[in-house]
Amino acid sequence: MKKVRVYGILVIVFVVSISLISWFCDKKKDMALTSHKKASKSFVVSFDSTLVSAFYAKYPKLVLYKKQVVSLYQKNNYDFIWYDKKGRKETADVIYNKINNLNLEGVLAKVPYKDVLDGLFLKASAKPDLDTELFLSNYYFFYVNKTLQGIDSTKMKELEWYLPRKKQSYVGYLDSLLVDPKLIDNKEQHISQYYKLKTVLQRYRDIEQKGGWDSITVPKDFVAIKPGDSSDVVAKIRTRLFLTGDITEDSGKRVYGNALQQAILKYKKRNGFTLDKTILPKHLDEMNVPVSERIKTIMANMERCRWISTDVTKAKEFVVVNIPSYSLTYFKEGKAALVSNVVVGNTMNKTVIFSGMMSYIVFSPYWNVPTNIIKTEILPAMKKDKNYLSKHKMEWNGGNIRQKPGPSNSLGLVKFLFPNTNNIYLHDTPSKSLFNSEKRAFSHGCIRVEKPVELANLILTDDKHWTPEKIDKAMHKGKESWYTLKNKIPVYIGYFTAWVDDDGTVNFYKDIYERDQRLTSMLVEE
Structure with a gap:
């Protein structure tokens, strides 16, 4: 009987223990749940959309x-x-x-x-x-x-x-x-030019914070400064170029010596002037542009960079034309394979800022004269001279006028077509002297290339159908022939009035179509 009684007591103790353990576990869960609910109440997950x-x-x-x-x-x-x-x-x-x-x-x-x-x-x-x-x-x-x-x-x-x-x-x-x-x-959000301009922006702001640069004044009878000349103006120019890093030392000398001559060449190159050592009033006018205006120009061009996809530079080959710098660059495998001067549209016939895919090269091309040129230029000339067409190797072609292929053709010996509604393309020209001008906005909108032969040869380098000899022969054949490119090449026509080279040198170009101020005002309005 005692054994049974002891056994019963043990069973009761076991059951009570299990019950107590279960109660404590449930209590712990309740406490955890309560704590979680309190935490949830302290952090509102969502809000009313209204x-x-x-x-x-x-x-x-x-x-x-x-x-x-x-x-x-x-x-x-x-x-x-x-x-x-x-x-x-x-x-x-x-x-x-x-x-x-x-x-x-x-x-x-x-x-x-x-x-x-x-x-x-x-x-x-x-x-x-x-x-x-x-x-x-x-x-x-x-x-x-x-x-x-x-x-x-x-x-x-x-x-x-x-x-x-x-x-x-x-x-x-x-x-x-x-x-x-x-x-x-992440510096891959924009094209690399954006970040180069950003660095230059800080540099020019530092110059502004230190007082900028003084305007260089000259006597009313000022004509030019040439190597060897001496004057107070020379000393002021030296100080001005020191501030923008064109010369490494401001010696204060009044003599236009060799060091300043090299600085002038550097300054002229990055401001789109002819590279000679003579200093003219126009060069001083450019130096006198306030640093505040340079800063606005830099910011305007940073904005333009924002509009361009970084995919542009990922193409195997592409062509870039910058209108204000009058330049064309042909990139291949990420490097500039060719840089050429160009002539762009004048202010009445602005070259359009757009892109296209170069698909054809036309050798010994006809020039199909645009209707507006026929009306405004050729027909009036024909009234004065009945032999005008024959003198210019032109002929009627249906209801239009075209110029025959040959060295005197307005398109030169070759043109590069990227079909577009603007009817703009790249082409050679017989008027080679225009490339020597500082300002090269002379065309009716199309882009004249100073180095068309080099461009054609580079584009066709990997094409087994062509050799430099065959290209030359096709250009001088006097008979128009079209060639379809195996790989279409992107062509981008842009407008940048400030551009930074790989070495950090900033170049400023004339705003030939007067677009910077309009853009800057839009940025302020924004």
Whole structure:
């Protein structure tokens, strides 16, 4: 009986122990669940979508970004994206710092409601704040639109810029930034020229902060300064060129000696002047352009860089024409294989800023005279001289006029076609002397190339059908012949008034179509 009684007591103790253990486990779970619920209440995951419209009613200057912001939150089910349980995310601080340093990116636009953002951002609360959340989203799009995308496409067309624009989803881009904020400083977001201009921008701002440069005044009877001349003006020129790094030392000497002569050649080269050592009034006028204006020019060209896809430079070969510098560069395997002077359209017949695919080379071409030239130039000339057509080796072709192939043909011995609605192409010219001019805006819109033979040979180097001898023969055959390129070559016609070489030298070119000021005003309006 005692054994049975002891056994019963042990069973009771075991059952009670199991019950107590179960009770403690359930209690622990309840406590954990309660703690989780409290934590959940301290971090609101999402917000009411109707509050977005209320935000824009309160801050109407940000409505420009409403479409992108709504798209962002629809994608994220109206969850808070700038906060987590630890508080405001690191990416939020990165965007805020970038907004505070927009000037480093050459952005002129004012930040709307900046004082409000500053006040919200100084709050140390870890709890999500809807105004701060929506401000950050709006300023994220403000930042990427200004620094990555640039002005909208409609304004680009007002500036007659028709190069293809890079496309990117900045809603998707934010996903990457939230994971790794350092991606915002990735130097593959723009073409390399953007970052070169950015470096030069800081250099010129440093010059401005130190007082810039004084205007160089000369006597009314000033004509020129030549090597060996001595005057106070020479000393002022030396100081001016020292500030921009064209000469390494400001000795204060009044004599136009060898060191300053070399500096003048460097200055002329990077400002598009004929390379001689004589200093004329026009050279001093260029030196007197205030540093503040140079800074605006740099920023305008940084903006142009924003419009260009980085894919442009990834092609195996491509051609770039820069209108203000009157230059053509043929790139192959990432390197400049040829640089040639060009003649571009005059101010009445501006060369269009666009791109195309070079598909044909035409040897010994006819020149099919455009209708407007027939009406405004040839027909009036024919009234004065009935033999005008024969004298210029022209003939009627149906209802139009064309010039026969040959050395005197206005297109020269070869033309390079990239079919386009603008009827613009690259071509040779018999008027070689025009390439010696500083200003080379003389054409009716097409682009005359100083080195067409070299360009043709380089393009056809890898084509077994052609040799330099065959190319020369085709050019001088006097009979038009077309050749279809096996690989089409991208041609980009751009407009850059400031350009930085690989060695960091900045070049400034005349704004021949007067587009910089219009662009700068648009950037301020933005």
